[in-house]
Amino acid sequence: MSQRDLIERAHWGNLEGMRMAGLVRLSFEVDITPIADMPGQRVPLTGYDIRGREEQEKDVREFVESRGGIYVYTYEEPDTSAWKRKRIRQPDGSIIYRVLRPVLEGAFGDLKIGKAPNGETLDGLIVYDIDRLTRDNRHLEDAIEVVENFKRPILDITGTLDLLTDNGRNVARVVVAGSNKSSANIARRVKRKHRAMKAAGLSTGGPRPTGWNADKRTLHPKEAKELKDAARKILEGASPFTIAAGWDRSGFTTPKGNRWTGYALKTILRNPRICGFSYRYVSTFDPLTDAENRRIEVVVDGDGKPVKGLWEPIISVEEWEALKVILGDNPKPGDGHNARKYLSTGTLRHDKEGCGARLRAMKAPKRAKKPEGFFYYVCPTRSSGVGCGGATIPGPETDEVVKKLVIAKYELEATRRSATQEPEPWSGELELTRLREDIEDWKEQRAERKIGKEAFFSFLAEAEVKERNLLRERATYLRKVKVSQSKPVDLAAIWEDLSIAEKRAYIERTLTTVLVAPAVGRGRPVRERLTPVYREEI
Numbered sequence: 382m383s384q385r386d387l388i389e390r391a392h393w394g395n396l397e398g399m400r401m402a403g404l405v406r407l408s409f410e411v412d413i414t415p416i417a418d419m420p421g422q423r424v425p426l427t428g429y430d431i432r433g434r435e436e437q438e439k440d441v442r443e444f445v446e447s448r449g450g451i452y453v454y455t456y457e458e459p460d461t462s463a464w465k466r467k468r469i470r471q472p473d474g475s476i477i478y479r480v481l482r483p484v485l486e487g488a489f490g491d492l493k494i495g496k497a498p499n500g501e502t503l504d505g506l507i508v509y510d511i512d513r514l515t516r517d518n519r520h521l522e523d524a525i526e527v528v529e530n531f532k533r534p535i536l537d538i539t540g541t542l543d544l545l546t547d548n549g550r551n552v553a554r555v556v557v558a559g560s561n562k563s564s565a566n567i568a569r570r571v572k573r574k575h576r577a578m579k580a581a582g583l584s585t586g587g588p589r590p591t592g593w594n595a596d597k598r599t600l601h602p603k604e605a606k607e608l609k610d611a612a613r614k615i616l617e618g619a620s621p622f623t624i625a626a627g628w629d630r631s632g633f634t635t636p637k638g639n640r641w642t643g644y645a646l647k648t649i650l651r652n653p654r655i656c657g658f659s660y661r662y663v664s665t666f667d668p669l670t671d672a673e674n675r676r677i678e679v680v681v682d683g684d685g686k687p688v689k690g691l692w693e694p695i696i697s698v699e700e701w702e703a704l705k706v707i708l709g710d711n712p713k714p715g716d717g718h719n720a721r722k723y724l725s726t727g728t729l730r731h732d733k734e735g736c737g738a739r740l741r742a743m744k745a746p747k748r749a750k751k752p753e754g755f756f757y758y759v760c761p762t763r764s765s766g767v768g769c770g771g772a773t774i775p776g777p778e779t780d781e782v783v784k785k786l787v788i789a790k791y792e793l794e795a796t797r798r799s800a801t802q803e804p805e806p807w808s809g810e811l812e813l814t815r816l817r818e819d820i821e822d823w824k825e826q827r828a829e830r831k832i833g834k835e836a837f838f839s840f841l842a843e844a845e846v847k848e849r850n851l852l853r854e855r856a857t858y859l860r861k862v863k864v865s866q867s868k869p870v871d872l873a874a875i876w877e878d879l880s881i882a883e884k885r886a887y888i889e890r891t892l893t894t895v896l897v898a899p900a901v902g903r904g905r906p907v908r909e910r911l912t913p914v915y916r917e918e919i
Contacts, residue, residue, distance in 0.1 A: 387504055391534035392545045396450030399504045399534075402497055403441035404488055405434040406458035406513050434459060437509045444538040445507060453501040456488045463516040464564035480517040489523050492533040505534040511542040511553060516560040525550055575661075579680045582659045582690040591636055591649055598692040605695050607633060612650055612696045616703060616859060620886040621646045627883070647708045653679045656701035657694030658687045685824060703856035723756065724780040724881065725895070728888055731760040731772045732896035732912060738768035740897060742776060758897070772897050778907040779897075784876065784884075786913050787891045791872040807858045813851045820844050891916060 387399060438455050445452045466478040487498075488506060497503040506527075508514045514537070515521050527533050528544040535544050541556065543549025575585050584590075584597040592605045611624045622643035629640050653660040659680040680688045696704075722742070729740040740758040745751040756776040761768030820841070827837040872887065879887075896912040 388528070388532050388534055388545055391505060391536060394448060396445055396448040399445075399450045400453045400502045401445045401450050401505050401507050402454040402456060402488070402491075402503055403438055403445070403452065404456045404458070404485065404506055404508045404514065405437035405441070406461050406463065406485075406508075407434050407437075408460070408462050437513065440509055440538060441507045453503065454497040454499055456484050456506075458482065458484045463512075463514075463520070464561060465568075480520065482515075482520065485515070485520060486523070489527050492527050492535075493531050495533070503533075505536065507536045507538065508542070510537045510539040511556055512560055513537075514542065515557060516564050518554065518557055518561070521553060521557045525553075579659050579661050580682070580688060582688050584690070584692065589636060590654060592655070592695050593692060600693045600695065603633075604636070608649065608655065608695050611646060612655075612700055612704060615650070615707060616700065618890050621650075621708070623883045623886040626880050630880070650701075650704050651708055652677055653687075653701070654690065654692070655695050656698045657689050657692065658698075659690040685821065699855070699859065702852055703859045706853050706856035722881065723758075723776065724884055724888070725758060725776075725783050727885075728783065728892055728895050729758050729774075729779070729897050730894050731768065732898045733769065733771060736760065736769045736771065740772065740774070760897075772899055774897055774900070774907060774910060779911070782908050782911055783888060783892075783895060786895070786911075787888055788873045788876065790891050790915060791887075795871075807855055809851050809854055809858075813848070813855065816844060816848055816851065820848070 390396070390399070434457060438457075442452045461482060461484070462480070463482065464480065467481050469477050469479055469481075471477060491497055491503055492506060495503050514524065514535070524535050525544055528535055529550075536542065542553060544553060578585050589595050589597055592601055592608045593599065594601050607628070611619075611621075614624055615621060620643070625641040625643045625646050628634075633641070635641060635645065649655065660677050661680055662675050663678050664675050682688055725740075726742050727739060731738050731740060738760050740760055743757050743759050745755040745757060749755075758772075758774050758776055758779055760770055760772040762770035823832070823837055823840055823844075826832045827834070876884070893914045893916050896914065898910045898912070900910065
């Protein structure tokens with residue numbers, strides 16, 4: 382059968398003996414898996430489920446087979462927009478915006494050579510309708526090229542797509558241009574609707590947030606409790622990574638069933654939603670990294686005050702502001718990760734004038750005839766540029782001493798804390814309140830044109846610096862209060878159950894460093910060579 386015959390037969394609806402592939406696309410996939418901890422509850426179906434990929438495949442397969450054709454392959458495009466353009470940097474450095482559809486472009490390439498990815502002969506392509514094929518004129522022209530120049534028919538089952546005739550191709554161009562404009566209008570309306578919903582304190586689409594039920598308003602009992610406890614522990618000095626590691630051991634997962642990371646926990650705790658504020662994502666382009674960055678900001682009303690969301694908060698605003706100061710503004714993947722394998726790595730320093738280098742772990746050489754896994758902490762050699770090579774100390778014994786130093790410090794802290802009186806309120810609260818009132822007054826005066834913009838922005842810059850400093854002071858004070866009011870940790874009882882990362886976290890919160898004196902002669906006990914330098918507070 383010649384390729385020209387394929388076009389003519391397809392034009393009359395005769396697919397007898399033709400080997401056809403189907404293309405199925407859905408812009409958004411809908412998660413209908415059971416909700417964790419809520420047996421029998423499923424996410425309700427929406428209009429997006431109509432003509433889902435499974436339905437499209439079923440329909441195109443039946444269409445081909447009912448006309449005597451052979452269905453050989455399915456090209457699947459889940460979560461793929463046929464309209465939205467993405468920014469692409471060309472090899473020459475120039476920037477273009479294109480609709481990215483590698484599966485569709487791959488299908489066009491297969492049609493040109495007449496072979497599907499599974500090795501079957503490929504005569505043509507069928508879609509549910511023109512909208513599933515494309516909403517972009519560039520891809521439409523690529524499809525027309527396949528039909529006109531390579532004589533491979535591209536059909537739909539609704540009758541709206543006709544690329545087999547000149548008149549049909551012109552109509553297709555008009556239809557795709559209209560679909561493109563329709564997508565742009567929908568995107569604009571959805572964006573405007575989301576802004577209005579955020580301003581009203583309503584949740585928008587997407588999966589349920591961690592800590593809330595499927596209604597996105599009421600708290601999920603288990604998740605909300607875990608997040609509240611995590612916030613309290615971080616304010617008391619715990620590491621997000623340590624908390625995430627503990628959740629992994631206990632089997633507590635994210636709503637999607639994934640393992641927790643320190644980065645994921647920091648992201649949730651920094652989100653204004655957790656204290657009840659409405660929020661939105663703002664995208665900015667960084668020309669230095671050639672990347673689009675997203676940040677979260679609190680939605681404010683016409684008076685510049687935060688909009689409160691119509692959902693239950695998990696922590697207070699004061700706790701959230703303190704967490705932001707502690708966790709930082711821009712957590713990145715991997716933040717909080719502790720990849721060290723040895724307990725005292727990074728803590729030990731050579732106690733020698735002119736050196737002071739951090740000791741590194743080194744496995745014992747085989748000739749030393751030490752037990753399996755035995756290691757030393759050593760000062761790097763001069764050739765490394767960071768040490769003198771003049772200190773070596775047995776690793777297991779050193780780790781045991783460091784462990785005892787940390788546990789003893791925590792026991793002493795527990796005794797001191799039990800005698801602590803009720804803390805005084807933070808002394809800077811009145812100053813912070815007045816400063817914020819001054820900022821609002823200046824904003825009102827600027828809005829009424831009572832002051833010039835130079836004076837206003839000069840004041841605002843200084844006031845924001847003062848506000849940040851006061852918030853940092855309040856976070857530090859709140860952390861002290863939380864620590865003083867928290868139940869002391871019985872570290873000796875739980876030490877052996879902790880992971881290496883959690884043990885490292887306790888060491889870093891207790892000790893600034895441990896100085897290792899050079900060995901003088903043989904037989905000097907390890908404990909006598911170590912001088913701990915404690916942090917002022919733990």
